[in-house]
Amino acid sequence: MPELPEVEITVRRLSAAVTGATVESALAPGVNVMKTFEPPLEELAGRQLTAIRRVGKMPVVEFGDLALLVHLMSAGRLRVFDKRASAKDRASRVLVRLGEGRELRLREFGTKQRAWAKLLATGAVAEDEAVATLGPEAWPPPPLEAFAAAVDQPRHLHPLLRHQRDIAGIGRSWVDEILWEARLSPFKQGAELGGEEVESLHAALHVLGDAIDHYEQTIGPDLPDEPPMPLKVHKREGEPCPRCGTTIEAVYFAEHQTNYCPKEQTGGRVLKDRRLSRLLK
Numbered sequence: 001m002p003e004l005p006e007v008e009i010t011v012r013r014l015s016a017a018v019t020g021a022t023v024e025s026a027l028a029p030g031v032n033v034m035k036t037f038e039p040p041l042e043e044l045a046g047r048q049l050t051a052i053r054r055v056g057k058m059p060v061v062e063f064g065d066l067a068l069l070v071h072l073m074s075a076g077r078l079r080v081f082d083k084r085a086s087a088k089d090r091a092s093r094v095l096v097r098l099g100e101g102r103e104l105r106l107r108e109f110g111t112k113q114r115a116w117a118k119l120l121a122t123g124a125v126a127e128d129e130a131v132a133t134l135g136p137e138a139w140p141p142p143p144l145e146a147f148a149a150a151v152d153q154p155r156h157l158h159p160l161l162r163h164q165r166d167i168a169g170i171g172r173s174w175v176d177e178i179l180w181e182a183r184l185s186p187f188k189q190g191a192e193l194g195g196e197e198v199e200s201l202h203a204a205l206h207v208l209g210d211a212i213d214h215y216e217q218t219i220g221p222d223l224p225d226e227p228p229m230p231l232k233v234h235k236r237e238g239e240p241c242p243r244c245g246t247t248i249e250a251v252y253f254a255e256h257q258t259n260y261c262p263k264e265q266t267g268g269r270v271l272k273d274r275r276l277s278r279l280l281k
């Protein structure tokens with residue numbers, strides 16, 4: 001599930017690989033992947049790919065005054081290949097064919113088709129609903145005051161920090177790492193945080209920058225579909241906390257889990273699912 005650090009390394013590597021390339025053709029084999037119809041994707045033919053950047057968890061591929069805004073959702077991946085996709089490749093969603101057989105490809109794994117793209121005027125990307133509604137970027141960290149305002153809400157930190165309209169870029173993996181770094185419970189409410197706790201949480205955003213640095217050192221020009229993520233607590237239930245040695249615990253939800261160190265984050269309390277349901281009432 002690509003979050004801010006994974007999308008950042010993706011756009012950096014893709015940018016180095018394909019900026020300046022000329023588009024031969026572009027098409028969308030994915031049914032319903034394109035959320036815009038005007039201008040059509042064919043408009044990209046003959047254009048130069050001028051930049052690839054990131055907003056929140058979304059890559060933006062620019063072709064002069066047109067831009068492809070991409071939402072990878074959980075299973076989408078953007079990569080460049082040296083050969084064109086087989087027509088039988090059912091993972092293909094959007095194909096941007098470049099010179100010498102190369103292809104920038106949006107693929108999506110699994111059975112669900114959730115990833116989407118919009119072809120927009122480059123100048124209109126910032127006003128698109130998916131972008132205009134984003135909260136401040138989580139990395140580089142926003143000013144402390146802006147961050148404090150973003151999290152000052154009567155909601156649990158775990159969903160709050162993942163809510164892109166409050167702060168952009170964090171998902172189910174990195175939220176656990178940030179909360180662990182800040183020694184805060186995933187079930188503490190944003191509005192309940194004291195000044196020092198807000199400062200700790202803000203300071204903990206450095207884990208996103210550390211992850212980007214890690215990827216810079218470990219990922220070469222060829223992007224893997226699933227880069228090994230340098231996670232310390234997420235999905236590490238049963239392992240010792242890297243800081244204090246206490247066993248990492250988990251709370252399971254329908255589609256995800258949260259992991260935490262009970263000694264350092266919840267005052268020693270182990271939050272089992274039943275207990276959680278009572279807490280949520």
Ligand SMILES: [Zn+2]
Nearest residue numbers: 241244261264
């Ligand atoms: Zn610990």
